Amino acid sequence: MSILVVGSVAYDTVETPLGRAERVLGGSASFFAVAASFFSPVNLVGVVGQDFGEAQLAAFRGRSIDLEGLERMDGKTFHWQGRYSLDLNSRDTISTDLNVFEFFEPKIPARYRDSEVVFLGNIDPVLQRRVLAQVDRPRLVACDTMNFWIHGKPAEVRETLKKVQILLINDQEARELSGEWNLVKAARAIRAMGPGALVVKKGEHGVLMFGEEGSFATPALPLELVVDPTGAGDTFAGGFLGFLASTGQEGDAALRRAVVMGSTMASFCVEAFSLDRLLTLTRPEIDARYREFERLTRFEKL
Amino acid sequence: MSILVVGSVAYDTVETPLGRAERVLGGSASFFAVAASFFSPVNLVGVVGQDFGEAQLAAFRGRSIDLEGLERMDGKTFHWQGRYSLDLNSRDTISTDLNVFEFFEPKIPARYRDSEVVFLGNIDPVLQRRVLAQVDRPRLVACDTMNFWIHGKPAEVRETLKKVQILLINDQEARELSGEWNLVKAARAIRAMGPGALVVKKGEHGVLMFGEEGSFATPALPLELVVDPTGAGDTFAGGFLGFLASTGQEGDAALRRAVVMGSTMASFCVEAFSLDRLLTLTRPEIDARYREFERLTRFEKL
Numbered sequence: 026m027s028i029l030v031v032g033s034v035a036y037d038t039v040e041t042p043l044g045r046a047e048r049v050l051g052g053s054a055s056f057f058a059v060a061a062s063f064f065s066p067v068n069l070v071g072v073v074g075q076d077f078g079e080a081q082l083a084a085f086r087g088r089s090i091d092l093e094g095l096e097r098m099d100g101k102t103f104h105w106q107g108r109y110s111l112d113l114n115s116r117d118t119i120s121t122d123l124n125v126f127e128f129f130e131p132k133i134p135a136r137y138r139d140s141e142v143v144f145l146g147n148i149d150p151v152l153q154r155r156v157l158a159q160v161d162r163p164r165l166v167a168c169d170t171m172n173f174w175i176h177g178k179p180a181e182v183r184e185t186l187k188k189v190q191i192l193l194i195n196d197q198e199a200r201e202l203s204g205e206w207n208l209v210k211a212a213r214a215i216r217a218m219g220p221g222a223l224v225v226k227k228g229e230h231g232v233l234m235f236g237e238e239g240s241f242a243t244p245a246l247p248l249e250l251v252v253d254p255t256g257a258g259d260t261f262a263g264g265f266l267g268f269l270a271s272t273g274q275e276g277d278a279a280l281r282r283a284v285v286m287g288s289t290m291a292s293f294c295v296e297a298f299s300l301d302r303l304l305t306l307t308r309p310e311i312d313a314r315y316r317e318f319e320r321l322t323r324f325e326k327l
Numbered sequence: 328m329s330i331l332v333v334g335s336v337a338y339d340t341v342e343t344p345l346g347r348a349e350r351v352l353g354g355s356a357s358f359f360a361v362a363a364s365f366f367s368p369v370n371l372v373g374v375v376g377q378d379f380g381e382a383q384l385a386a387f388r389g390r391s392i393d394l395e396g397l398e399r400m401d402g403k404t405f406h407w408q409g410r411y412s413l414d415l416n417s418r419d420t421i422s423t424d425l426n427v428f429e430f431f432e433p434k435i436p437a438r439y440r441d442s443e444v445v446f447l448g449n450i451d452p453v454l455q456r457r458v459l460a461q462v463d464r465p466r467l468v469a470c471d472t473m474n475f476w477i478h479g480k481p482a483e484v485r486e487t488l489k490k491v492q493i494l495l496i497n498d499q500e501a502r503e504l505s506g507e508w509n510l511v512k513a514a515r516a517i518r519a520m521g522p523g524a525l526v527v528k529k530g531e532h533g534v535l536m537f538g539e540e541g542s543f544a545t546p547a548l549p550l551e552l553v554v555d556p557t558g559a560g561d562t563f564a565g566g567f568l569g570f571l572a573s574t575g576q577e578g579d580a581a582l583r584r585a586v587v588m589g590s591t592m593a594s595f596c597v598e599a600f601s602l603d604r605l606l607t608l609t610r611p612e613i614d615a616r617y618r619e620f621e622r623l624t625r626f627e628k629l
Contacts, residue, residue, distance in 0.1 A: 112508055206414055209551040230532040231546060242623050244533060244544035249511040281626040315629050321544050322624055324583040327617050 026164065026270040027139075030057050031070040031131050031156045032146020032259070034077070034095065035103040038119075039298060041253050042111050049299035050084055051105065053146040053169065056256035059303045060263025060290045061144075062088040063311060064271040068137040070094035070156065074102040074125045084300055093134045098125040113254055114228070133159035142270045144262060145189070147171050150181040157188055165275070167191040167266055168220070169258070175202050183218060192220040193262050196227050208233060212240075222280060224265070224287075226258050232284050238277040243285055246292040246317060253298045257291040260303065264290030289314045328466065328572040329441075332359050333372040333433050333458045334448020334561070336379070336397065337405040340421075341600060343555050344413050351601035352386055353407065355448040355471065358558035361605045362565025362592045363446075364390040365613060366573040370439040372396035372458065376404040376427045386602055395436040400427040415556050416530065435461035444572045446564060447491070449473050452483040459490055467577070469493040469568055470522070471560070477504050485520060494522040495564050498529050510535060514542075524582060526567070526589075528560050534586050540579040545587055548594040548619060555600045559593040562605065566592030591616045 037051030054071045061067050066089040073081075073095060085092055103126035106119040131152055138161045145153040145168040157166060168189040174182050175198060182202070186192065192215060196208060203211035212223045212235035222236040229251075231244040265287030272279050289311060296302045339353030356373045363369050368391040375383075375397065387394055405428035408421040433454055440463050447455040447470040459468060470491040476484050477500060484504070488494065494517060498510060505513035514525045514537035524538040531553075533546040567589030574581050591613060598604045 207551060207553075209549050227532070230529070231544075233546070233549060240549055240623055241626070242533075242546035242549065243626070244535070244546055247511050247535060247537075247542055247544065249509060251509075278627055282629075285626050312629055319626075319628060321542055322626075324543070324545070324587050324621075324624075325580055326621060327584075327614055 026141035026273065027066045027068055028061055028142040028144060028266055028270050029068040029070065029133070029137050029140035029156075029160060029163075030054050030061070030144040030146060031153070032057060032144075032148060033103055033126060034071040034073050035105055035126070037255060037299065038104070038106040039253055039255050040108040041113065042109065043252050044298070046253065046298035048104070050081055051255060051299060052103065053256075053259040055084070055300060056259035056294065056303070057144060057146060057263035058090050059084065059088065059300055060260040060294070061267030061270075062090050063290075063306070063308060064264070064267035064286075065089070065142070067091065067267070068094060068134075068140050070131050070133060070137070072096045072098055072125050072129045074098060074100045077102045084304055091137070094132070094137055096132065098128065100125040107255070109254065113251055131156045141165070142266060143167070144266050145169065145185070146259065147174075150174055150178055150185040153185045154188065165190055165270075167193060167262070169193050169262060170198065170202075172198055172201055186215075186219040189220045191222045191224060193224040193226065193258075193265070195258065196225050199223065199225050209235075224284065226261055228254065228257070232261070232288055234280060234284050236277060236280060241277075241281045241284060243288055243318065243322060245288060246314070246321060248292060248295065251295045254295050255298075256300070257294045260294035261287040261291040264288075285315060285318050289318060328443035328575065329368045329370055330363055330444040330446060330568055330572050331370040331372065331435070331439050331442035331458075331462060332356050332363070332446045332448060333455070334359060334446075334450060335405055335428060336373040336375050337407055337428070339557060339601065340406070340408040341555055341557050342410040343415065344411065345554050346600070348555070348600035350406070352383055353557060353601060354405065355561040357386070357602060358561035358596065358605070359446060359448060359565035360387065360392050361390065361602055362562040362596070363569030363572075364392050365592075365608070365610060366566070366569035366588075367391070367444070369393065369569070370396060370436075370442050372433050372435060372439070374398045374400055374427050374431045376400060376402045379404045386606055393439070396434070396439055398434065400430065402427040409557070411556065415553055433458045443467070444568060445469070446568050447471065447487070448561065449476075452476055452480055452487040455487045456490065467492055467572075469495060469564070471495050471564060472500065472504075474500055474503055488517075488521040491522045493524045493526060495526040495528065495560075495567070497560060498527050501525065501527050511537075526586065528563055530556070530559070534563070534590055536582060536586050538579060538582060543579075543583045543586060545590055545620065545624060547590060548616070548623060550594060550597065553597045556597050557600075558602070559596045562596035563589040563593040565589075587617060587620050591620060
């Protein structure tokens with residue numbers, strides 16, 4: 026099944042305790058698309074400026090990523106600059122230059138309209154619904170959002186969530202969206218807003234999923250070297266949804282495997298700046314690391 | 328196999344967002360002993376004052392807990408008072424009255440000397456070694472410690488660790504003991520100090536174990552109601568070691584099951600103040616919750 030993703034395509038300038046990367050490829054749709062494309066064909070919707078050339082597009086070429094929906098506008102590409110704390114658990118935004126992204130009005134190419142799976146990346150919830158309205162009959166709609174929208178456009182976020190089956194957000198966002206500190210209570214409140222499944226990304230502490238058939242939890246892989254966490258959440262979403270779409274299944278067992286595959290992809294993402302590790306990745310490496318998660322978490326019954 | 332535990336037996340006065348408990352039973356050896364006694368006989372070594380009477384001892388009566396090693400001294404029982412933050416993830420100590428615990432000189436009754444398993448709870452590392460010297464030929468020695476000793480008596484902590492097979496500490500303590508932020512690096516450094524296995528307790532984020540045969544990670548059970556986290560780490564240790572001793576096994580598979588059993592016991596501990604939930608617990612409830620961990624974490628292979 027093909028996946029339509031809408032989100033940002035950006036330049037990132039990132040400082041972490043292990044180094045600095047200047048104007049490298051970033052953006053939620055970029056990480057998502059490359060991760061998902063290992064499993065399913067991706068239809069990318071986004072916008073870049075005139076400074077985004079063939080060198081940057083090379084990351085998407087030679088993969089199952091359709092770029093017809095990547096619009097090029099007059100102006101500069103979205104640029105985000107941030108700095109991570111020593112423990113990589115928090116980051117400060119130094120600057121956000123929206124540039125052409127400020128005027129982003131997603132247009133869905135005709136041949137994207139029959140996409141079976143839609144991922145509404147973290148953009149204005151009003152735009153998320155406009156994208157959805159342009160897709161014929163998606164079988165599955167998943168969505169991300171962030172505190173900026175949860176606080177800035179709460180009613181619009183709620184409206185979008187009514188049309189979403191799976192919401193993927195981090196633990197802090199789950200708390201703010203629901204007004205509940207406890208994640209079990211937060212999940213109940215959020216699932217009552219629309220999404221049948223809530224996937225809570227907790228970074229180095231793994232992932233919690235709350236669904237129709239109960240909860241699923243998986244730890245993150247303990248990594249010795251974390252270079253740059255940027256994009257790990259979007260890479261998780263890409264691995265999760267790309268793998269799920271490739272199975273054609275929708276039940277609890279398929280969702281659980283998808284969470285582990287998302288975690289697998291995210292564990293590669295953080296090993297290098299930008300999409301560098303994802304771009305050299307092979308399917309055998311991915312499958313071997315999925316099996317590392319099996320070894321990491323298995324235990325015998327009573 | 329019988330387990331000798333040395334640690335504190337105390338009164339706790341605890342404030343959490345859900346209430347307050349005044350001068351209730353606490354102490355590392357108390358939580359450990361009750362949790363472990365569901366699986367294996369426990370030999371308790373500790374000290375209380377004249378204010379610790381039959382009402383308090385009732386918590387240990389009727390269980391497989393030998394109290395000959397619980398000394399009663401002139402003076403008052405150790406009293407700790409603390410207050411938890413709203414999110415229960417941090418706590419402030421309001422007061423620590425060591426009382427008789429300040430003069431604690433563990434004496435091991437003759438019939439404890441053939442204990443096969445020893446748990447050195449969080450006390451002065453010099454005392455931990457004195458206890459160990461009084462046990463004949465323990466098959467397994469496990470140990471806890473805390474930042475107070477890691478910073479205050481680093482050489483003594485190192486000396487004790489040389490005699491320990493399993494160290495159970497929290498993530499912050501693992502970082503401070505090793506001087507490494509990254510837990511994979513921290514585990515390597517700590518295992519080089521002596522313990523073949525390191526069990527890192529991460530509270531609501533679960534447990535990580537690093538051993539001869541690789542790593543094991545398990546999440547904590549997502550709980551809707553957490554009343555009081557006090558004693559959860561010691562309860563984990565009690566469930567872990569009590570269950571492990573009951574199996575008579577020592578390999579990786581047994582350790583993994585023991586981690587899950589420890590997590591199971593800890594998940595009950597936090598549901599009420601003091602040892603209240605542990606004291607009403609039944610083995611069928613324990614086994615049912617172990618199976619909840621199975622359901623929570625299982626996923627299919629690729």
